Amino acid sequence: MPRFIVSIFVLLCLISCSQSFVEKKPHQAAIATAHPLATQAGFNILEQGGNAFDAAVAITAALAVVEPAGSGLGGGGFWLLHRASDQKQIMIDGRETAPSAAHRDMYLDQHGQHNKKASLDGPLAAGIPGVPAALDHISQHYGHLTLKQALSPAIAYAKQGFKVTPHYQKLVSFRLQALNNSPAAKRIFLQDGTPPQTDTLIKQADLALTLEKIAAKGATGFYQGTVAQLLVDGAGEAGGIWTLEDLANYQIKERNTVKTHYQDYQITSAALPSSGGIVLGTILNQLELFDLSDYDINQQRHLITETMRRAYFDRSRYLGDSDFITVPEHLTAKSYAKTLASTIDKIKATSNETLHTSTSKGEDTTHFSVLDQYGNRVSATLSINYPFGSAFVVPGTGVLLNDEMDDFSAQIGAANVYGLIGNEANAIAANKRPLSSMTPTFIENEDHLMIIGTPGGSRIITMVLLAILDFIEGKNAQEIVSSPRFHHQYLPNEVQLESTGFSEQEKMAFRHFGHSIKVLDRQYGNMQIIIYDKRTRQLDAASDPRGEGLATIQNIKR
Numbered sequence: 001m002p003r004f005i006v007s008i009f010v011l012l013c014l015i016s017c018s019q020s021f022v023e024k025k026p027h028q029a030a031i032a033t034a035h036p037l038a039t040q041a042g043f044n045i046l047e048q049g050g051n052a053f054d055a056a057v058a059i060t061a062a063l064a065v066v067e068p069a070g071s072g073l074g075g076g077g078f079w080l081l082h083r084a085s086d087q088k089q090i091m092i093d094g095r096e097t098a099p100s101a102a103h104r105d106m107y108l109d110q111h112g113q114h115n116k117k118a119s120l121d122g123p124l125a126a127g128i129p130g131v132p133a134a135l136d137h138i139s140q141h142y143g144h145l146t147l148k149q150a151l152s153p154a155i156a157y158a159k160q161g162f163k164v165t166p167h168y169q170k171l172v173s174f175r176l177q178a179l180n181n182s183p184a185a186k187r188i189f190l191q192d193g194t195p196p197q198t199d200t201l202i203k204q205a206d207l208a209l210t211l212e213k214i215a216a217k218g219a220t221g222f223y224q225g226t227v228a229q230l231l232v233d234g235a236g237e238a239g240g241i242w243t244l245e246d247l248a249n250y251q252i253k254e255r256n257t258v259k260t261h262y263q264d265y266q267i268t269s270a271a272l273p274s275s276g277g278i279v280l281g282t283i284l285n286q287l288e289l290f291d292l293s294d295y296d297i298n299q300q301r302h303l304i305t306e307t308m309r310r311a312y313f314d315r316s317r318y319l320g321d322s323d324f325i326t327v328p329e330h331l332t333a334k335s336y337a338k339t340l341a342s343t344i345d346k347i348k349a350t351s352n353e354t355l356h357t358s359t360s361k362g363e364d365t366t367h368f369s370v371l372d373q374y375g376n377r378v379s380a381t382l383s384i385n386y387p388f389g390s391a392f393v394v395p396g397t398g399v400l401l402n403d404e405m406d407d408f409s410a411q412i413g414a415a416n417v418y419g420l421i422g423n424e425a426n427a428i429a430a431n432k433r434p435l436s437s438m439t440p441t442f443i444e445n446e447d448h449l450m451i452i453g454t455p456g457g458s459r460i461i462t463m464v465l466l467a468i469l470d471f472i473e474g475k476n477a478q479e480i481v482s483s484p485r486f487h488h489q490y491l492p493n494e495v496q497l498e499s500t501g502f503s504e505q506e507k508m509a510f511r512h513f514g515h516s517i518k519v520l521d522r523q524y525g526n527m528q529i530i531i532y533d534k535r536t537r538q539l540d541a542a543s544d545p546r547g548e549g550l551a552t553i554q555n556i557k558r
């Protein structure tokens with residue numbers, strides 16, 4: 001056969017082989033968020049001709065208005081993007097940064113003890129927000145519509161108001177004292193200093209103006225000019241340390257995602273400064289060494305707990321903002337997982353002490369998942385940390401500030417609000433990003449894809465892990481979000497179980513393996529997932545029954 005015919009044959013084969021990996025478009029779109037109005041904002045934007053990235057901008061801004069306890073313009077987050085046209089996958093890091101005047105011991109009292117209130121309540125607890133910059137960045141670099149179009153549903157919600165729900169009341173009650181300390185927060189979120197009645201409309205006129213500034217000027221509308229001046233003055237008057245330069249210097253980072261291979265699945269997840277991808281990878285790499293199907297449910301849970309223990313131990317020792325520290329590369333290596341897993345006793349819990357010698361209230365934060373009719377995806381987890389963040393609203397801006405500074409280790413070895421301990425790697429430093437557990441994730445093989453994430457502080461990573469295992473087992477979206485959850489984070493040395501979902505016998509089984517268990521007084525998490533069957537083009541989506549969110553699949557009329 002002439003050589004050029006062979007070459008053409010090889011070329012055609014290459015084209016068709018690579019095409020077999022190109023995913024078929026879903027025809028429909030799916031959105032799962034923690035609030036029905038945010039889901040609606042996303043579809044509104046898709047129907048105007050926007051893509052998943054425009055929808056993500058609209059949802060992020062809408063959640064900032066209608067779910068103020070979880071995220072907002074005064075907070076940060078991670079947006080995992082997958083662009084169908086070129087298969088580009090990237091993480092947009094809009095995590096808060098420590099102000100330039102921040103320093104290692106800033107939350108220690110005169111006795112050298114961590115003053116926990118100082119890193120949780122009021123503007124001193126707040127990092128420089130990343131959400132406004134991320135809205136502009138995602139819109140400019142990935143969207144089709146203008147930022148103004150994408151922000152318009154959120155602006156309307158801020159002006160018209162959203163209705164108080166039982167969930168809102170619960171979270172407001174949890175942060176009542178701190179909210180009462182901020183006159184602007186009290187005026188917006190409370191009624192005479194108490195939780196408002198259900199169905200009361202919460203209107204946010206100042207926030208609408210701030211959003212309009214961003215819509216008109218992009219990120220500059222927030223980080224410079226009158227809004228920036230108000231933020232610096234307002235935070236400063238209440239004990240904050242922000243400067244105009246801190247705001248003007250805030251930078252979004254595009255980071256490579258963390259990829260893990262488990263059986264025939266590829267898991268794409270968050271990179272540092274989130275510990276999510278690395279910890280998830282360390283756990284899955286260990287689990288791959290056991291064929292879980294060989295074990296009964298209780299044995300599986302024991303093995304999973306042991307892999308969690310080891311991965312969270314490493315989290316506490318090694319992880320922090322990779323722009324500031326060098327993180328060992330071996331943590332996600334398969335060979336390292338072998339070393340870790342070799343110390344797992346299949347019938348007995350390992351004591352934390354032997355790990356040393358051998359080798360985390362309240363639902364806040366928020367997650368949303370989007371898959372558009374073109375195959376573009378977004379998995380985004382956003383936070384202002386504790387419910388209602390620092391509970392401080394900067395007068396004249398409507399911006400509720402985060403308390404993400406508590407995610408740093410304020411003192412080596414001292415636990416933060418989620419019980420996580422940290423090391424030098426996560427010590428406070430000027431302009432550094434605090435270590436996060438937010439784990440927006442895609443998992444897929446040739447046939448199936450899941451877009452997943454959840455809030456839940458230190459338990460985020462283990463929730464995503466359990467959901468991944470359920471997905472691989474073939475469970476559907478509703479089953480996955482409804483599954484009972486358990487968690488181990490090395491310290492405290494206990495398996496935490498949700499209040500419901502575990503029988504007495506199952507609890508006994510944990511004890512039988514030598515684990516201490518702590519049955520929590522509540523359930524946790526607010527998972528939002530989308531599943532796509534690449535063969536049949538069927539979509540499935542679900543919003544966690546523990547929350548008040550909405551997952552919808554829709555044809556896009558255009």
Ligand code: DON
Binds near residue numbers: 361383455
């Ligand atoms: O970034 C983190 O890991 C935390 N600030 C997330 C907080 C959170 O999920 C609270 N939700 N219950």
